[in-house]
Amino acid sequence: MRIGVPSEIKKQESRVGLTPESVGDLVSAGHEVFVQSNAGVGSGLSDEEYTAVGATIVPDADAVFKSAELIVKVKEPQPEETARLTPAHTLFTYLHLAPDPVQAKGLIKSGCTAIAYETVTEPSGGLPLLRPMSQVAGRMSMQVAAWALMRTRRGRGLLLGGVPGTQPAKVIIIGGGVSGTNAAEIAVGMRADVTVFDRNNNRLAELDAQFNGLVKTMYSTKASLAAAVKEADLVIGAVLIPGASAPKLISREQLKTMKPGAVLVDIAIDQGGCFETSKPTTHEDPIYDVDGILHYCVANMPGAVPRTSTYALNNATLPFVMQIANKGTKAALNENAHLAHGLTVAEGHITHEQVARDLGMTYKLPDWFKPEA
Numbered sequence: 001m002r003i004g005v006p007s008e009i010k011k012q013e014s015r016v017g018l019t020p021e022s023v024g025d026l027v028s029a030g031h032e033v034f035v036q037s038n039a040g041v042g043s044g045l046s047d048e049e050y051t052a053v054g055a056t057i058v059p060d061a062d063a064v065f066k067s068a069e070l071i072v073k074v075k076e077p078q079p080e081e082t083a084r085l086t087p088a089h090t091l092f093t094y095l096h097l098a099p100d101p102v103q104a105k106g107l108i109k110s111g112c113t114a115i116a117y118e119t120v121t122e123p124s125g126g127l128p129l130l131r132p133m134s135q136v137a138g139r140m141s142m143q144v145a146a147w148a149l150m151r152t153r154r155g156r157g158l159l160l161g162g163v164p165g166t167q168p169a170k171v172i173i174i175g176g177g178v179s180g181t182n183a184a185e186i187a188v189g190m191r192a193d194v195t196v197f198d199r200n201n202n203r204l205a206e207l208d209a210q211f212n213g214l215v216k217t218m219y220s221t222k223a224s225l226a227a228a229v230k231e232a233d234l235v236i237g238a239v240l241i242p243g244a245s246a247p248k249l250i251s252r253e254q255l256k257t258m259k260p261g262a263v264l265v266d267i268a269i270d271q272g273g274c275f276e277t278s279k280p281t282t283h284e285d286p287i288y289d290v291d292g293i294l295h296y297c298v299a300n301m302p303g304a305v306p307r308t309s310t311y312a313l314n315n316a317t318l319p320f321v322m323q324i325a326n327k328g329t330k331a332a333l334n335e336n337a338h339l340a341h342g343l344t345v346a347e348g349h350i351t352h353e354q355v356a357r358d359l360g361m362t363y364k365l366p367d368w369f370k371p372e373a
């Protein structure tokens with residue numbers, strides 16, 4: 001198959017869809033890979049590293065999209081990328097389509113087949129292509145929060161762990177999944193006072209055992225969250241209902257009950273955000289203030305640590321890219337029900353029920369789509 005890797009063009013996004021190591025494996029399996037010149041530079045990967053493993057370097061994105069059938073990216077396509085997609089293309093990338101009607105309409109119009117990383121599943125029920133970036137975002141959330149809490153950044157002027165004789169920061173993590181657990185690991189390491197909220201009792205029990213008492217756990221209700229938010233110095237939003245827009249768990253009104261200079265980090269912003277006052281920000285200007293509460297809402301947090309993130313993402317995506325390349329898109333989707341869960345757009349229709357519901361659109365599966373159970 002002809003596979004294309006364009007440069008990412010979202011603001012300050014330096015990850016790249018395939019590493020030279022992944023390209024090497026695809027070329028060895030008989031595929032052709034077209035990489036846009038300098039696509040890997042932000043991740044410290046040169047054109048020479050790609051040519052050394054058999055990739056063809058092409059000068060611009062137009063050439064990538066014209067040369068390739070399978071486009072492997074990282075972030076959701078920006079409008080100028082969507083405009084290059086045709087019914088001949090399969091797009092494999094993060095889409096986060098539920099809160100993004102403009103992108104949805106563009107993909108529908110293009111006629112392409114779009115498979116979203118974030119809804120591909122695995123036998124244990126996890127989301128294998130979201131996991132590595134949720135690990136990065138969770139760990140990074142404490143790094144950015146520690147910085148935002150400094151008085152020099154207009155935060156509460158707190159050191160996360162305090163020092164002997166002072167109170168550590170009170171950290172609330174809403175959602176004890178992959179990103180929430182990784183956030184908790186770093187917060188505990190920094191000696192903060194950490195409570196994780198979730199609605200899944202099994203998950204709360206696992207966290208209780210994993211952290212051996214170093215993290216408190218709470219069942220997440222409107223009331224339990226409202227009480228905790230008043231006392232919090234830092235709140236991390238890390239919830240997910242796969243494919244759906246994030247539920248709003250802290251209202252604008254509630255900000256008035258919080259301590260001035262407290263920090264909210266909304267990791268779930270790519271699904272629309274879980275705080276009423278969240279709106280997407282970029283690495284260039286990541287933090288804004290609402291009623292004295294600082295909000296960090298960067299939708300591509302892993303993009304700031306591309307060297308780590310590109311490799312972590314490729315470790316997870318390569319087996320699926322290989323399946324699509326070896327079998328063709330239709331057979332790969334029909335023979336792997338877990339990959340099939342990622343199918344989101346095909347033949348001019350949304351094909352994912354939950355995504356369509358959130359967008360207020362109808363969903364229709366293509367006639368050829370008959371995934372094995």
Ligand SMILES: NC(=O)C1=CN([C@@H]2O[C@H](COP(=O)(O)OP(=O)(O)OC[C@H]3O[C@@H](n4cnc5c(N)ncnc54)[C@H](O)[C@@H]3O)[C@@H](O)[C@H]2O)C=CC1
Pocket residue numbers: 118130131133134135137174175176177178179180197198199200203220238239240241247249266267268269270271298299300301302
């Ligand atoms: N901003 C960024 O750069 C990045 C954002 N993300 C996003 O972070 C979000 C979380 O992803 P993961 O941690 O992988 O998800 P996950 O599925 O591992 O965990 C989500 C957890 O939220 C819990 N939950 C659902 N509703 C809840 C509620 N009302 N109250 C408390 N807990 C609730 C679930 O039970 C689950 O344990 C996703 O939207 C994902 O796309 C992931 C990576 C990077």
Ligand SMILES: CC(=O)C(=O)O
Pocket residue numbers: 094096130133134270299300301302303
């Ligand atoms: C998951 C995601 O949206 C990201 O890594 O940017």
Ligand SMILES: [Mg+2]
Pocket residue numbers: 094096270299300301
């Ligand atoms: Mg994102």
